[in-house]
Amino acid sequence: MELQSQLDQVFPLGKGVGHLPLFFHLLLRIFTDNKTKVFYGIPKAPDIQTLAAPVEDEDDTADQDSPDKPKKKKAKKDPLFSKKTKSDPNAPPVDRIPVPELKDNDKVEKVKALREVSKRVNLGPESLPSCCCYTLLNANHTVCCAEITEDSSMLAVGFNDSIVKVWTLVPQKLKAMKSAEQLEEVNVEADDVLVRMMDERSGKTSRTLCGHSGPVYAVSFSPDRTLLLSCSEDTTIRLWSLQIWTCLVVYKGHMFPVWDVKFSPLGYYFASAGYDRTARLWATDHYQPLRLFAGHFSDVDCVQFHPNSNYIATGSSDRRVCLWDVTTGNSVRLMTGHKAAVQSLAFASCGRFLASAAADGQVLMWDLSHGHLVAELVGHAGAVHCLGFSRCGSILVSGKLGCEYEVCKFSDASLFYSNIITVLYCHPLNNLLLKKNSAGDGSSTPRSSAGTPILE
Numbered sequence: 224m225e226l227q228s229q230l231d232q233v234f235p236l237g238k239g240v241g242h243l244p245l246f247f248h249l250l251l252r253i254f255t256d257n258k259t260k261v262f263y264g265i266p267k268a269p270d271i272q273t274l275a276a277p278v279e280d281e282d283d284t285a286d287q288d289s290p291d292k293p294k295k296k297k298a299k300k301d302p303l304f305s306k307k308t309k310s311d312p313n314a315p316p317v318d319r320i321p322v323p324e325l326k327d328n329d330k331v332e333k334v335k336a337l338r339e340v341s342k343r344v345n346l347g348p349e350s351l352p353s354c355c356c357y358t359l360l361n362a363n364h365t366v367c368c369a370e371i372t373e374d375s376s377m378l379a380v381g382f383n384d385s386i387v388k389v390w391t392l393v394p395q396k397l398k399a400m401k402s403a404e405q406l407e408e409v410n411v412e413a414d415d416v417l418v419r420m421m422d423e424r425s426g427k428t429s430r431t432l433c434g435h436s437g438p439v440y441a442v443s444f445s446p447d448r449t450l451l452l453s454c455s456e457d458t459t460i461r462l463w464s465l466q467i468w469t470c471l472v473v474y475k476g477h478m479f480p481v482w483d484v485k486f487s488p489l490g491y492y493f494a495s496a497g498y499d500r501t502a503r504l505w506a507t508d509h510y511q512p513l514r515l516f517a518g519h520f521s522d523v524d525c526v527q528f529h530p531n532s533n534y535i536a537t538g539s540s541d542r543r544v545c546l547w548d549v550t551t552g553n554s555v556r557l558m559t560g561h562k563a564a565v566q567s568l569a570f571a572s573c574g575r576f577l578a579s580a581a582a583d584g585q586v587l588m589w590d591l592s593h594g595h596l597v598a599e600l601v602g603h604a605g606a607v608h609c610l611g612f613s614r615c616g617s618i619l620v621s622g623k624l625g626c627e628y629e630v631c632k633f634s635d636a637s638l639f640y641s642n643i644i645t646v647l648y649c650h651p652l653n654n655l656l657l658k659k660n661s662a663g664d665g666s667s668t669p670r671s672s673a674g675t676p677i678l679e
Contacts, residue, residue, distance in 0.1 A: 502537045
């Protein structure tokens with residue numbers, strides 16, 4: 224109930240840009256766009272130190288008179304939390320948007336993620352990212368979208384025949400939850416209660432989710448990997464459980480096909496974009512959208528959450544990119560410069576920069592602090608359909624339908640792209656991966672990908 228009251232205060236009914244007259248909304252944007260302050264920083268993580276396992280160290284002050292006694296161990300500060308992180312002055316207040324309180328299991332997962340980040344090697348020309356290609360058999364001209372979880376453990380694919388299929392990419396199989404009678408015998412006080420709830424005999428390498436009545440255009444995993452969103456030409460968005468492998472909710476609000484859907488980095492919230500020229504903000508426990516973002520003159524083709532979840536970026540066929548504030552529903556940045564429909568968006572991990580790609584192969588980099596264009600990447604000969612930043616924010620990868628990927632280095636200190644590091648070509652027939660060097664001499668080194676995983 225407390226979370227519900229907070230939602231009612233932040234997202235009251237009847238409030239939002241979508242309810243303003245169109246001419247008044249356009250007049251407001253002329254005077255206010257790109258002048259509103261944007262909290263593009265990343266707020267400090269919630270207090271999860273209490274669940275971090277203490278590191279024990281032997282006590283050097285043991286009793287000298289009794290050397291046979293075992294030495295006492297004292298708790299040592301975890302090096303992961305020993306350093307005090309400075310708060311970002313450009314970060315939004317932690318309570319700016321209401322979110323559910325983290326469960327103990329979620330806090331443990333965050334601690335594991337922080338430990339992995341501390342050990343991660345920064346990518347660059349000398350340490351390029353690895354590339355793994357997956358082949359879908361008997362899926363010619365039927366795959367509409369694909370998504371991989373953050374930990375690369377699952378792959379979800381949306382098909383033209385309205386089916387969503389999920390594969391496991393690790394040795395662990397996809398298990399289903401036990402029946403209600405069996406769950407009554409599970410000890411809820413056990414530390415591994417989530418593991419005991421799953422039926423070991425139900426493990427499969429893939430699962431099929433049926434329910435849509437049209438092509439599935441986008442899928443998105445929740446941060447905790449227990450939920451999956453999908454949107455379709457049938458105008459609906461479906462929320463699937465990856466524990467009982469069934470549809471939980473059908474969200475109806477768009478009047479035309481829904482092109483894209485994305486989960487918030489915090490979970491709970493998600494955004495959608497569609498043919499009706501609008502984007503919408505939803506919560507998993509609300510049937511109706513919390514916000515309606517109206518202002519584009521054509522289809523909203525792609526949507527992306529800011530890393531701090533306080534803003535949503537949209538790209539449209541009207542060749543414009545907009546940044547929306549989820550708390551007010553207002554447009555705070557309007558970025559123009561593309562000459563074709565915007566088809567992909569990606570935020571840098573620092574939150575300050577936004578990359579956008581268009582159907583003409585042009586990739587632009589925007590600085591959200593003032594909404595200016597700071598870099599342009601020209602190299603693709605065709606439409607760019609996907610963008611992705613590395614977690615360290617120093618590498619940007621762009622890809623197009625011609626099985627070509629460009630890896631570029633980005634420096635936020637100098638605010639420009641350096642030269643293209645490498646170009647990867649994946650042959651669509653024999654799974655041969657070609658690597659073109661950054662010297663631009665046209666030479667390429669073929670690498671056999673005979674070990675490429677094949678998904679059936």
